Amino acid sequence: MTAVTDTPAQQVRLTAGAQAALITVIVGAVCLALEGVAPWLVKWPAAWELPATQWVGAFLDWFLNGIKPAMRLFSDLMTYPMNAANYVLGNTPWPILISIVTALGWYLGGLPMAALGFIGLSFVLASGYWAESMNTLALVAVSVPVALIMGGAIGILANEVPRVKSFVQAVLDIMQTVPTFAYLTPLLLLFGFGPVVGLIASAIYAAPPMARNVMLGLERVESEIKEAAIMSGGTRLQQLFQVEIPAATTQIMVGVNQCLMAALSMVIIAAVIGGFNDIGWEVLLTMRKAQFGESLMAGLVIVVFAVVIDRMSGTLATERKRYDSRVVWAMLGFAVLFTAAFWAWLPNPSELTVLDPMAGAIDSGLTAFTQANGPWLDALKNNSLFYVLLPLRIGLDQAVLPFTWGFQWTPSMSWGLFAVGAAIALLMAWRGHLTGGLVVLILIGMLETGIGNLPWPFVLTGAAALGWVAGGWRLAALSVGLLCTILVSGLWERALLSLYLSGAAVFFCAVLGGLIGLASAVWSPVWTVVRPICDMLQTIPLFVFLIPVLMVFQIGEFSAFLAICAYAIVPMIRYTRHGLVNTPEEMMEAAISSGATEWQIMRDVRAPYAAPTILLGLNQTILYAFAMLVIAALIGTTGLGQSIYLALGQADVGLGISAGAAMAILALIADRMVQGFAEERRKALGL
């Protein structure tokens, strides 16, 4: 809905945006008018649905059983490194492990890194989850190399064979957007039970960032370097491995860093399957008992690992100076001596309970908070539901009831609303904003019907129109084609519910995140406070947040909405701030010298320049919101996320994969459209 292209009213030829909006309005109006005589226009009849989920299931059963022996062999092979990593990490005395990490920190980043490693691991030790953490680390230690090799190979392949590049991009998108829960059942069938499944799942999720960065890095190798390699007469392999990859190292290291983070964020999913006693399993157990303090502690262990790994591997991507390696040897030597000297007195790390009182305090703090603030929190929830979320989902015509708004919605009110919408549209068209006016009319129509009840022809036309404006007829065709697969597979209603919930969350995140980003950009103390919160929101296992949200707001859509927002708002904040802060100096100087005020600079220079970056942030927010839908289903939403859990419970491979695919389709379409608009803005700015 961002394509607000201005059209002078006197001009007869309509712009692309106005044409698209006009067609959408007409289709919407026709659907509304015929609602009574042709109900199939609004709700896709069940008789037209194909048993697609069953077909998918049958095909996958056949396919999976075919490749099962090979995969089982792979699984058996992977247990060796897995057991080895487990054995080494599990049996190394903790002082030695702490000193190794501290020494590594020193080697990579000097004193601050060493301190980070030491404090971080000391926290893990004090939490009493040492043994479980080591199991988690063992999983990461094996899955990351697998992901790196996989991602690296994909990236190099795409670089060497340019024809497959767009296909590879699509595959990477699918790997990142289909929720892991959707393919857990087939993975279990293929690889058998145990940690190997978790390992594969995290490798699948962690490989794409590596592949993307390898592709980007190789692409950016300067042509002079490549030519020099060709002239020196090396084979293609020699050129690649001895010249191009080393030249792209910095970018590839960014990939390694992202890959590590992604792998770590998946440990909790691996725990859902079970197979070994890791920190994710602890989070699940405490979550099941709704013990917020304990699950926060277990979750923080993962955050600590994430921060330590992130900062340390982050130094790999930047040029760094060398630190004295004698210090490394001194630290290791001291640790060995310490361990040998105090061997008999070393406490068993599983019995440490230093942080237990803290967990208890957090838990009772939550209780006190809910008790003290119950009434106004309830009021907040009810008002948000009555006046915002319910109308969005089922439309004003059904949400406005004597119980909620105090009066009953009548058809004449609908007509009144449409009349107001038409008046606004006419006024805007007269003032020269035809497209804007039409979009307002569409939005008012959507509010009256509710996203959950939108007629399917309207949704298809709307998607086609947006796709056409954002990226031409190819994107329009792609959007419609993909949406049709959801329509005939019988998952349409659930998809609309998912669309509504994530759409509402994205809208809220875009507004609030944008404002926070703006505040952080203009006033740096805000950013000092916001940044660590953003870091934590992104790395802590999301399950942990569900408990306090549930305690305060109970099961239901509002809780799910908040949980999604808590996660999806982060990229919006980050990218908005980043875009606004990084305006090129010369543009700023020109603006200042022309005597613009601070506010004028923000509005006329910084904001337009930052627009592509902010749109990229919006794109990430959309993807994050869809990713969170599955987790939100744990607090009782009814969209595609719930279908995925149903499929998991019934071991219904077809339903799981289809629902996962539907989710990925929605995310992909949204993603391509936003990228299309961002591209347009970038061209307009001459970037």
Place this chain on the structure above:
Amino acid sequence: MKKLSVSVLAILVASSAHAADMGAVDEPIKLAINEWTGQHVTTHVAGEMLKAAGYNVEYVTAGMMNQFQALADGDIDATLEIWSSNVSDEYAKKIDEGTVVEIGDLGLDAKEGIAYPAHVAELCPGLPAWEALKDCAQVFATAETLPGGRLVDYPADWGTPGADRMTGLELPFKAVPAGSEGALIAELRASTERKSPLLITFWQPHWAMSAYDVQFVELPAGEEACFNDPSWGPNPNAVNDCDFSPSRIFKAGWSGMEEKWPAAYEILTNYQLAVEDQQPMMGAIDVDGGAVEEVVAAWMAENEGKWRPVVDAATK
């Protein structure tokens, strides 16, 4: 009565059986550890019995829903607390394939029902009689369920028994699926702490029953006829107008187990655990913070008479 006959049967089987072959004693028997404490207790007691018989036992964590593939492949050898109320469809598939076999009831006497924390009785006088809910629905109403009351139901993947009751009994309640067990507990906890109204689908044995003083609504008895014959029960036009049918809790094993460890198979088949034994152990772990190994070890030492005969019958 059913429970009694089962245990009598178990004793008969145990006493009449000849000592079975021990089988592959060197290889560990892998028992599944699922997500809830009661199951940990059940499994550790069984594991200790196998150890007492001379076996090696390994405990393997496994998601309740995902464990059956592992059981079929022999990656796990037995899982000892399956609730008929929320067993996944995959279990039935594996039973049909013959890769997983059921190895008898556990003997835990479970109850499911519509429940509420004790303080709710003050908000809706007339509870625990179910008829009271007819007039109290307003008390339980929330934004999502207006004008009806709100019933927190099981997560959707466990089925919708609560919603079925509300329809059957024509109670003005809308069932909201919880999404996860953690969500159910959070609801109970928030309701108890804030003294707010709550109607929830719940079950026992569960540690939260005592921790939040949860009471069951008294519904007409869940007889077989109620689920087939609409005319049965208070609502002449609907089925499900009664309490839950009693759920069965049973054990299952890998199909190759009987051959590989005959004596262990016999022990697990005859193994029984009563609510009176399990519930205090759960309390000792979840409420008093004990470790499952220690709590089970203490129980084993005190109650040797309850488990030793089963082990002896299979091995001597």
